Amino acid sequence: MPRILFHLVVPAAISVCLVALALPAGIHAQSDVAKVYKKNCVLCHAADGSGNSSSGKALGAKDLASSEVQKKTDEELTEVIAKGKGKMPAFSAKLKPEDITQLVAYIRAIPKK
Amino acid sequence: MKLTRPIVCLMAAGAVILILSASRDTRAVPSYSRQTGLPCATCHFAPPELTPFGRKFKLDGYVFRTKPEITTEDKDKKTHDSALHLLEAFPLSVVFDTSFTSTSAPQPLTQNGNFQFPQDISLFLAGEWADHLGSFAQVTYTVQGNHFSWDNTDVRYANSHDLFGKPVAYGITFNNNPTVEDLWNSTPAWGFPFTASNVTPSPLAKAVINGTLAQDVAGFGGYGMWNEHLYIGGTIYRSQHLTGTEPNPGTGSPFNIRGLAPYWRIAWQTVTKNNSLEVGTYGMHMKSSPNAITGPMNGYTDWAFDFQYDRTIPQFKNDVLSFRGTYIRENSSLGATFGAGLASLIGHHLNTVQGNVEYHYGTKLSGTAGLFDITGTTDPLLYAPASVLGSANGDPHTNGYILNVSWWPQQNVDLAVQYTGYRRFNGGETNYDGAGRSAGGNNAVFLLARFVF
Numbered sequence: 001m002p003r004i005l006f007h008l009v010v011p012a013a014i015s016v017c018l019v020a021l022a023l024p025a026g027i028h029a030q031s032d033v034a035k036v037y038k039k040n041c042v043l044c045h046a047a048d049g050s051g052n053s054s055s056g057k058a059l060g061a062k063d064l065a066s067s068e069v070q071k072k073t074d075e076e077l078t079e080v081i082a083k084g085k086g087k088m089p090a091f092s093a094k095l096k097p098e099d100i101t102q103l104v105a106y107i108r109a110i111p112k113k
Numbered sequence: 114m115k116l117t118r119p120i121v122c123l124m125a126a127g128a129v130i131l132i133l134s135a136s137r138d139t140r141a142v143p144s145y146s147r148q149t150g151l152p153c154a155t156c157h158f159a160p161p162e163l164t165p166f167g168r169k170f171k172l173d174g175y176v177f178r179t180k181p182e183i184t185t186e187d188k189d190k191k192t193h194d195s196a197l198h199l200l201e202a203f204p205l206s207v208v209f210d211t212s213f214t215s216t217s218a219p220q221p222l223t224q225n226g227n228f229q230f231p232q233d234i235s236l237f238l239a240g241e242w243a244d245h246l247g248s249f250a251q252v253t254y255t256v257q258g259n260h261f262s263w264d265n266t267d268v269r270y271a272n273s274h275d276l277f278g279k280p281v282a283y284g285i286t287f288n289n290n291p292t293v294e295d296l297w298n299s300t301p302a303w304g305f306p307f308t309a310s311n312v313t314p315s316p317l318a319k320a321v322i323n324g325t326l327a328q329d330v331a332g333f334g335g336y337g338m339w340n341e342h343l344y345i346g347g348t349i350y351r352s353q354h355l356t357g358t359e360p361n362p363g364t365g366s367p368f369n370i371r372g373l374a375p376y377w378r379i380a381w382q383t384v385t386k387n388n389s390l391e392v393g394t395y396g397m398h399m400k401s402s403p404n405a406i407t408g409p410m411n412g413y414t415d416w417a418f419d420f421q422y423d424r425t426i427p428q429f430k431n432d433v434l435s436f437r438g439t440y441i442r443e444n445s446s447l448g449a450t451f452g453a454g455l456a457s458l459i460g461h462h463l464n465t466v467q468g469n470v471e472y473h474y475g476t477k478l479s480g481t482a483g484l485f486d487i488t489g490t491t492d493p494l495l496y497a498p499a500s501v502l503g504s505a506n507g508d509p510h511t512n513g514y515i516l517n518v519s520w521w522p523q524q525n526v527d528l529a530v531q532y533t534g535y536r537r538f539n540g541g542e543t544n545y546d547g548a549g550r551s552a553g554g555n556n557a558v559f560l561l562a563r564f565v566f
Binding site: 090 | 149150151155164165166168169170173177178179180181182273280341382384385386389425
């Protein structure tokens, strides 16, 4: 490998990545609840709430727009998020009550998208 | 008690009876579990085999959690203060392995029926370090070395955005073993066998990507998974010899990477509720000087293909049937070794085929049958005669099978019985080493008790 590549390009690439590390996590404008959803829910429920992520399919994650989910009351949804249910873990130790309340509202808005 | 073959067979039979009497429900709590609040079985069919969720957890940088953290964040962006995201629970885990190994024929001048308590102890710093930054970092104590040493490590930063209207998860990785950054169990670092004896003879020939460089390199790379289907990754490696002096003088090390050694990985996966399929290719190119950092070089280029298919069977209470396989083609130009009089020709190749099928009975029990076959260029200098470990005819041809049964009475306790059988070893079935040893003499029974906490 040419020496110039080793001495210039590689350190430059590493530097760019380290700068990327230092950048704020969400450089795009995003509401707080959207960030909470992305950080905690997307892994299984997918960005659109469909549950069609690879891990969501394997675990049988619910489609948040489905009537099965939407017919639940806000209190029931809050309890599922806080305490977990089935394969879904509890988030009460991580999320504040107001975050969970906002998530419930976010879930309610999914079918309207 | 003398551990004769009948006694070993009885012990194995006893273990199998225990296994068959097991029920299915299990729980466990290593450091990722402490962080996520999820049982081991969410990420693993059986450790270290990753489920689709486990692969996504790794892809996302080991940072998903449901447990509290110490945090400060300036949401208004009105100050110049940094945010803090720190796990309240320190992400430390322990693996304690104790084992028994017996080969069909004793290795000369050694005692057969080898009991190790422990075989090794590993400490893991495994979990979220900061926002978007996490690790799988392992140090391992072995009885043979009588010290802790750095083991498999993958520290990664991960994030996600949209690309062409589809999600792309991407990140950078610092690691010390080509393929340790991979997501599937069809590549060498996390491939079958998932546990193994450390006292049985190993075949002479091994491709450089097949574990030869494990913990002997330092790598920096990047990866991306587009639309949860297409995975592309690459890492560049330099030599970093454990216990070696720094900067690296090269002496005492068979592989000293000259310049950079690139590793590449392309895989395509599809996941449905009950099926997970992956097909891919990976490989690396390396120029290396044995015992030196200047002068003649050896060149290695490994091309590999792999696949993995996991089938969940709802009719059998979601038991999982897994098929995995890989083929590695190594072309090498051993100019330095030839010049030193340790190879009889410069151009070599090596073909490695590994495949296995595994049935997971719930999360409590798994049985695996694997085959392996190594063939390559015959070279009586490179593969020289030597008692047990050498080759009488210079042929690296080795093949055989591995049978493994693992019982997980809890998700963090593994009791395993493994049998390795050789049909050919280092080019021969009988007197393969020129000292009268047969390939079958290396057949081995391996019993393991592993505790993860």
